[in-house]
Amino acid sequence: MFQSVRKNQKSTDVPVVLVAEGITVAFGGFVAVKGMNLKLHEHDLHFLIGPNGAGKTTMLDVICGKTKPLSGTVKMADGADLTRLKEHQIVRKGVGRKFQAPSIFAGLTVQENLTLAAEARRSPLQALGIQRYSKISPAMERITLQIGLQDRVNARAGALSHGEKQWLEIGMLLLQEPRVLLLDEPAAGMTDEETHKTGRLLQEIARERSVVVVEHDMEFVREYAAKVTVMHEGKLLKEGTMAEVQEDPRVAEVYLGKRRDDHAVAATN
Numbered sequence: 369m370f371q372s373v374r375k376n377q378k379s380t381d382v383p384v385v386l387v388a389e390g391i392t393v394a395f396g397g398f399v400a401v402k403g404m405n406l407k408l409h410e411h412d413l414h415f416l417i418g419p420n421g422a423g424k425t426t427m428l429d430v431i432c433g434k435t436k437p438l439s440g441t442v443k444m445a446d447g448a449d450l451t452r453l454k455e456h457q458i459v460r461k462g463v464g465r466k467f468q469a470p471s472i473f474a475g476l477t478v479q480e481n482l483t484l485a486a487e488a489r490r491s492p493l494q495a496l497g498i499q500r501y502s503k504i505s506p507a508m509e510r511i512t513l514q515i516g517l518q519d520r521v522n523a524r525a526g527a528l529s530h531g532e533k534q535w536l537e538i539g540m541l542l543l544q545e546p547r548v549l550l551l552d553e554p555a556a557g558m559t560d561e562e563t564h565k566t567g568r569l570l571q572e573i574a575r576e577r578s579v580v581v582v583e584h585d586m587e588f589v590r591e592y593a594a595k596v597t598v599m600h601e602g603k604l605l606k607e608g609t610m611a612e613v614q615e616d617p618r619v620a621e622v623y624l625g626k627r628r629d630d631h632a633v634a635a636t637n
């Protein structure tokens with residue numbers, strides 16, 4: 369029922385979770401992002417696409433606090449401006465970031481990795497042992513099922529397949545209960561089956577959170593994106609559904625002009 373209501377809702381009816389406005393980022397003299405805006409709603413599965421060097425990753429870096437913009441704001445629903453906060457404070461505000469290379473502990477088991485992630489969310493007092501997880505908690509159990517690693521809890525993370533490692537890291541982020549999850553090419557290097565599992569996992573996560581994905585694989589975007597923002601040369605070029613984005617001749621032009629390969633939006637339709 370929840371989903372059918374959502375389907376009929378206009379995006380304007382859905383609460384806004386985060387608004388980035390007028391973001392400008394310079395590296396030395398080079399302006400990589402120029403006055404970029406991005407608005408996230410609850411339950412968004414929002415893909416950020418664009419040619420190489422468009423500024424997509426830089427936008428994620430600004431939201432999670434890794435990069436500070438020259439100007440602009442990133443406001444959460446409570447009015448907090450993330451550009452004024454440190455990275456760990458932004459995590460506490462509910463923004464989780466997954467980079468391309470998984471940051472898991474290869475020598476620990478799946479369960480141990482998840483336990484560490486769960487502990488990281490707790491306050492120092494809790495971490496001192498008031499209520500330690502002695503075994504798998506209900507939240508961990510639910511997330512282990514969600515990421516499909518329920519039969520691998522005792523496997524060493526280093527022994528997992530590439531896809532499983534990525535899902536483990538997503539699970540570790542979910543244990544921090546982010547409101548916004550930022551992912552950089554989550555399906556890169558995966559088999560077709562792993563790619564589809566990842567797409568379905570992201571759809572499921574978006575039922576409870578907002579998800580932003582930087583992506584080059586247009587098949588993946590077409591199949592799983594609810595909303596697409598196209599960036600070009602540091603600016604917003606187009607925003608809409610994948611169908612709307614593909615119909616825009618400017619989008620075809622920036623892809624055909626810069627990337628005559630499998631990823632080209634126009635060439636795949």
Ligand SMILES: Nc1ncnc2c1ncn2[C@@H]1O[C@H](COP(=O)(O)OP(=O)(O)OP(=O)(O)O)[C@@H](O)[C@H]1O
Pocket residue numbers: 395398400418419420421422423424425426427
């Ligand atoms: N730390 C940095 N120092 C200098 N230039 C940088 C830095 N980070 C990014 N850039 C430059 O900023 C521009 C935007 O980079 P960014 O990685 O955000 O683009 P992107 O759209 O994510 O590209 P790709 O799809 O290739 O990953 C590029 O020209 C890049 O070379």
